[in-house]
Amino acid sequence: MTARSPSAAQQRGMAIISALLIAAVVAVIAGGMLTRQTLFTRALESEQLRVQGSWQLQGGLEVGRQRLWEDRQRDVLTRPDQAWARPIQLAALGPGSGPFEGRLEDEQGKFNLRNLLANDRLDPLQIENFQRLCALLGVNAAVGQRIGQRVIASYPRLLGPEGAAPAASGLHSGRETSPDAARKPLLARQPMLRSLDDLLGIEGVDEQLLARLAPFVTILPANTWLNGNTASAEALAATVPGLTLPRARALIAERDSGQWFINQGDFINRLRLPEVPADKVRVGITSEWFRLQGQARGERRRVRLLALLHRSEDNMPRVIWSRVGV
Template sequence: MARQDGMAVISALLIAAVVAVIAAGMIERQGLQTRQVENRQMALQGQWALEGGLQLSRRVLFEQRLRDPLVRGGQPWTRPLRDVPSGSVRFDGQLEDEQGKFNLRNLVVDGQVDSEALATFQRLCALIGIGERLATAIAGQVIDSYPQRPPVSPGSADQGLQGGRATSPAVAAEALPARRPMLRSVDALVGLKGMDAEALQRLRRFVTVLPAMTWINGNTASAEVLAAQVPGLPLQQAMALVAERDSGRWFINRGDFVNRLRMPQLAMANVRVGINSDWFRLRGQARLGSRELPLQALLRQREGQLPDVIWSRVGA
């Protein structure tokens, strides 16, 4: 009888243990499902917050263009987009004028390397501490990412016509395909030999990649970019010019910029600096507690319309 009682106790304990294990598993699965639901809700709220921040940045740029066609510091678009609420999620963001930077797209014009733009980029790299070897590698990768036309020797077209042959200029100048994928941002250079995190961070401050060729905006460019862009302009003089500009003496037109350089030997045609900008980058993040969802987007201004979103990237 005692033995039967002992077996009954053991059976009861085993059943209780099994029930406890099953219950623990159910609780764990329920907790996992709850966390998955919370993560999905966070992702959805984050997406809405990012979309709200993106649309706000478009409105800010649109309204700024209506008020003042010049793009300069101190305007509403330069202010941080902070704590824009979207439910329980907050969006923080900042717009940057991409035409205050050197545009790597300028290195190739009509399928040919632009020697002036290449020299500008080399000067800029020297000013910001990017070594010559790395600068050459960057330029090479950018140049290889665009179709290129072989150089045409002088007089070759005339010789063809004089020979009576119906040579097609289009065939003679046919572009060679790009040898590398086209870069969408400076971050795409991360795998380049010699490129470390510090060099990439420096490049982000002074260099951009845009879908079209652009001029520098003299009202937003750094002293380093201006010194590189204007041949013969010393960095110290560029720094003084930027300090004067940022004190409120903004450039009102291209001629004003050239005159204030005080370089009479400089031909205006050689100065690719203006006072307007069409390209802006938005960097921001949606925040819920300690969790963040980052966003980058490239915007292009359009006359009389909200800016176009050329591309946007979430989670980068």
């Protein structure tokens, strides 16, 4: 029996250690490859779902535009019994994606904060109307005043009453009280507002308050009349001087039973307020501005869409702006 030499035993031990090291390296490399493959697969699936969600949102947007266009060709009136007011539902595009669900809202059925200014000047009537609406909705008067000030600050404006002819002094000191100040517009001091969410940050304005205002108040890029066929009782009572909330609710109940307002004269006659001048009743029967809210639901996430659409008489509705988020 011969004893193994120390050198042979040492070499055998080194070979075992080397084999173990190689096996460990291979295992690490294989694990890394599997991890990268998993991450790549998930990224690919996520991108596929994102693309499917984008197509779903675009499809919902196009359905909304088409409905608005077809309704406008059928009837000049804008009423909540038309096709545009029905929920928009699209089936899922494929595995992993979900359906699109959305709805159009008539933004001219709400009080438009843009109306606080008209022809680059403050509109005292609309400012008073907004204060009345805040009172009807239980919004603190000081908070309502700060909202109005924020809206006014986001637009350039001229000083002085509508139609006033400023004295041609040729001098302007830069003060608002300068004799020639009415000739030079005050520049906007705040960024332009696109939606009620942009009012967050004003003292006293939080998400709960915006949720209370949302069914009754909007911000549009242009001055508008209220649509009597889609407006709430609160919006009507705030817009029509002398119209009480109970009387406005009675008008709404009559309207929603199918007796739609066919023109402004019809609305004024049914008010039964002969003491209110017709030029103070800024209520019509058609709408050009609509908002689409929708979402595409998938297995792991949902993508939301918010868009503002403008419908003219002669062209397909245009998307003025849109926001997409999860």
